Amino acid sequence: MIVVASDTHLQHNPPHEFLDGALIPIYETPERVVIIRGALERAAIGPVVEPRAFGVEPVRTVHDDGYLTYLETIYDRWVVAGGAPEAVIPGTLAVRWMSRPHDHPLAAPGYYTFDTCAPIVAGTYAAARAAADVALTGAELLLIGSRCAYALCRPPGHHAGRDLCGGYCFLNNAAIAAAYLVRNAPDATCAILDIDFHHGNGTQQIFYERSDVLFVSIHAAPSYQYPFFLGYADERGAGAGEGYNLNLPLDAGVGDREYLVALDRALDAIAAFAPRFLVLSAGFDTFEGDPVANHGDSFALSTAVYPEIGRRIAALNLPTLVVQEGGYAIDALGDNVVGLLQGLEE
Secondary structure: OEEEOOHHHHHOOOOOEEEOOEEEOOOOOOHHHHHHHHHHHHOOOOOEEOOOOOOOHHHHOOOOHHHHHHHHHHHHHHHHOOOOOOOEOOOOOOOHHHOOOOOOOOOHHHHHEOOOOOOEOOOHHHHHHHHHHHHHHHHHHHHOOOOEEEEOOOOOOOOOOOOOEEOOEOOOHHHHHHHHHHHHOOOOOEEEEEOOOOOOHHHHHHHOOOOOEEEEEEEEOOOOOOOOOOOOOOOOOOHHHOOOEEEEEEOOOOOHHHHHHHHHHHHHHHHHHOOOEEEEEEOOOOEOOOOOOOOOOOOOEOOOHHHHHHHHHHOOOOOEEEEEOOOOOHHHHHHHHHHHHHHHHO
């Protein structure tokens, strides 16, 4: 299995996030990548290759031009306007149905951000673009014949919508890769399977009216967990995309056995769709004791279940791109990633 990774992620290192009324040290840190890479090396999973630069065009197929300009320029504009130099965190959040785009640097973050957990620093845009290139390089590997590749993306991406960041996510790496695959292979279709603890609300929004990409998400029910406002079972797609969105929300406390039942249901739907490619949004905050998932009610998956998750996904026999999403239980993160990847390789 080829691993794609970039050290540019180090440029994104916010000191804090604002969560439920408290300013706290951010959970999504560069240490996550260091731990994963160490575990991959010990398990002899690789080689590890640098991404190639794809330019902005593949990103523009998923994200709005005004939003990309915002991400690229907001930090400097924010600081000049008097915003705190530690990080861009909105103080006002727009209600989209009663607002219009606002270009003032102290107001724009509230238009292009849906929460206070996506702080922007000077290197955030460069890191996000590098993460997109990591995913695109993995997609390119599938196009030239690889059966499986792992895109070690940071920052993660599945909460990022067409013109919104949030939940540590700025560019939707999985969506960018899926769009690239269907655009560059004749008559190709792609399934995205999201196994992060949180619903991939950004990915759902991007593909909600498309029939060439099936989005399937297994996640904590939004009735009790972030992102709260999307991820319900009755969200099935719209227009040409009706029937091509499947949400499988689960109750708190789900363990290995219950999770595998939901996974089998997701895999049956993907098999029926019969895509040419699979993109796996792989979050490991489903692990028991994950500190972000535990902010509320968590799942209780064990390290032992991740290889089995990988084996069952591999049974689809599809060219598969694994895109790193969440996972914040630092002590177990490397072993959990390795377990999933080894299961996929089996």
